[in-house]
Amino acid sequence: MATVYFLDVPENVPIVEVAERDERVRVERTGPYFAVSADTGFEIDRRATGSRHAVWYSCVAGLGGFRISGWDKDSLRLKVRT
Structure with a gap:
């Protein structure tokens, strides 16, 4: 199981x-x-969170088994490392 950490x-x-x-x-x-x-990759929609861009781009504190496959103003996409 892979993990992403948020403060x-x-x-x-x-x-x-x-x-x-x-x-x-x-x-x-x-x-x-x-x-x-999660056991698989997943995506978080920034607009659904209501987060401002400054918070959004500083939210990830660490990764364990995931890699960020995309992180833009719309979403954070995580994939399990292989």
Whole structure:
């Protein structure tokens, strides 16, 4: 299972909530981070999160087993590393 980490701060909560809507995704808290895990790649729609661009482009704190396949003003796309 691959994981993307987001710092547990109020600005990132909407991002994690949108990710959690995907039934393939599991969210846990690990220390000061949200650990968002999945067996497959997934996408987070920025517009659905309501995040400003500054928050959006600084939200990822770390990756474990994922790679970012795309990150633009519309979405964050994650793929499992092979």
